[in-house]
Amino acid sequence: MTSKNLEISVGAFVLVGVLALVVLALNVSGLSYRTNDQSYFLFARFENLAGLSERAKVSLSGVTIGRVVEIKLDTEDYVAVVKMAIDKSVPLTTDTSASILTAGLLGEKYIGLSVGADDELLINADEIDDTQSSIVLEELIGQFLFSRSE
Amino acid sequence: MMVKALMNRIGYLGLWFLNICAAVGRAAWFFTQILSWGAGFKAPFKRLLIQIYQLGVLSLPIILVAGLFVGMVLALQGYHILVSYGSQEAVGQMVALSLLREFSPVMTALLFAGRAGSALTAEIGLMKTTEQLSAMEIMGVDPFKRVMAPRLWGGIITLPLLTLMFSVLGIYGGAFVAVEMLGIYDGSYWGNMQNSVEFYEDIVKGVVKSVVFAVTVSWIAIFHGWNAIPTSQGISRATTATVVQASLAILALDFVLTAVMLGGF
Numbered sequence: 320m321t322s323k324n325l326e327i328s329v330g331a332f333v334l335v336g337v338l339a340l341v342v343l344a345l346n347v348s349g350l351s352y353r354t355n356d357q358s359y360f361l362f363a364r365f366e367n368l369a370g371l372s373e374r375a376k377v378s379l380s381g382v383t384i385g386r387v388v389e390i391k392l393d394t395e396d397y398v399a400v401v402k403m404a405i406d407k408s409v410p411l412t413t414d415t416s417a418s419i420l421t422a423g424l425l426g427e428k429y430i431g432l433s434v435g436a437d438d439e440l441l442i443n444a445d446e447i448d449d450t451q452s453s454i455v456l457e458e459l460i461g462q463f464l465f466s467r468s469e
Numbered sequence: 470m471m472v473k474a475l476m477n478r479i480g481y482l483g484l485w486f487l488n489i490c491a492a493v494g495r496a497a498w499f500f501t502q503i504l505s506w507g508a509g510f511k512a513p514f515k516r517l518l519i520q521i522y523q524l525g526v527l528s529l530p531i532i533l534v535a536g537l538f539v540g541m542v543l544a545l546q547g548y549h550i551l552v553s554y555g556s557q558e559a560v561g562q563m564v565a566l567s568l569l570r571e572f573s574p575v576m577t578a579l580l581f582a583g584r585a586g587s588a589l590t591a592e593i594g595l596m597k598t599t600e601q602l603s604a605m606e607i608m609g610v611d612p613f614k615r616v617m618a619p620r621l622w623g624g625i626i627t628l629p630l631l632t633l634m635f636s637v638l639g640i641y642g643g644a645f646v647a648v649e650m651l652g653i654y655d656g657s658y659w660g661n662m663q664n665s666v667e668f669y670e671d672i673v674k675g676v677v678k679s680v681v682f683a684v685t686v687s688w689i690a691i692f693h694g695w696n697a698i699p700t701s702q703g704i705s706r707a708t709t710a711t712v713v714q715a716s717l718a719i720l721a722l723d724f725v726l727t728a729v730m731l732g733g734f
Contacts, residue, residue, distance in 0.1 A: 336630025347666050376654050
């Protein structure tokens with residue numbers, strides 16, 4: 320093994336090791352994310368997200384058609400604004416409704432869409448008006464106790 | 470007669486214990502001797518490069534293949550447990566956290582002890598048997614600096630890098646099984662993982678573990694080579710002792726380190 324080859328192989332080894340650290344930092348501990356070009360964006364406002372996070376999936380009839388790309392707080396109305404990337408091949412009508420659901424008993428939160436009967440379609444940067452917030456267990460228990468005490 | 474036999478047995482027990490004490494003492498003294506950075510030589514850096522090549526580059530195939538399959542089997546097992554709770558989307562975070570915190574440092578160190586540690590012991594043991602170490606001393610060359618130090622530092626540099634590669638391969642192997650074969654949505658796999666993995670808490674602590682393992686394995690391997698009885702049987706025993714003791718030390722230290730890091734005590 321010549322000196323040059325030795326240096327090259329050791330250098331490549333160390334570089335790959337450092338690259339592995341960068342991949343772990345960026346891709347696994349979540350300092351970045353990718354969006355697909357084949358999608359359009361929709362907005363929806365929710366009173367309470369209750370654990371919905373960025374990169375959560377958006378599904379229609381149980382089939383995943385997109386993901387949440389951004390979550391912001393609207394400081395005028397104090398509601399959460401969710402930006403979703405939806406697959407271009409799925410057209411949605413203007414009376415589509417969105418609700419925050421839970422997968423399984425302890426599973427993650429996702430947005431479930433259901434399509435209406437309207438003829439007009441939602442286009443990029445449109446907003447879904449008909450939204451339903453996540454059911455928060457504590458609030459539900461509170462309502463139950465309140466109704467019992469009356 | 471009976472009493473004398475019994476006394477002999479007790480005597481052997483004491484001798485055995487004293488021998489262990491002496492070996493631990495020699496190993497500690499030995500460690501302080503090789504901690505130098507190969508100073509006083511024309512090419513300490515070159516010697517280090519050769520060791521990184523021997524210990525690291527040549528260990529790559531076993532580490533990468535093992536990482537891939539460990540990640541794949543973790544995804545498969547995790548999926549079948551999680552699916553009964555309806556939370557199979559959490560398989561990404563399970564694979565990543567168990568790899569970064571436990572599997573990568575421990576598995577890589579165990580493989581390193583078997584692949585590179587045994588080679589270190591055999592190499593140095595043969596140097597001792599063929600009296601190369603004595604010859605160096607006679608020539609006024611310190612074998613600790615020339616032979617041992619680059620091997621120790623080579624191990625300390627190499628093992629954390631191998632651990633990181635193991636993690637990356639494992640996570641992508643898990644992604645292949647979970648997304649392509651089991652049909653988990655890839656946004657859930659990566660999203661849940663990215664939400665739950667912390668850079669300092671999980672990745673950096675895993676690297677700290679692997680540095681501790683690297684010191685332990687290299688130290689044990691080099692010490693057994695240097696301490697070997699200079700016969701062919703002595704070298705074979707020293708090599709076995711390296712693999713057995715290094716593996717046990719890794720597993721025991723892993724428990725201690727995990728307990729300290731999780732703060733359970």
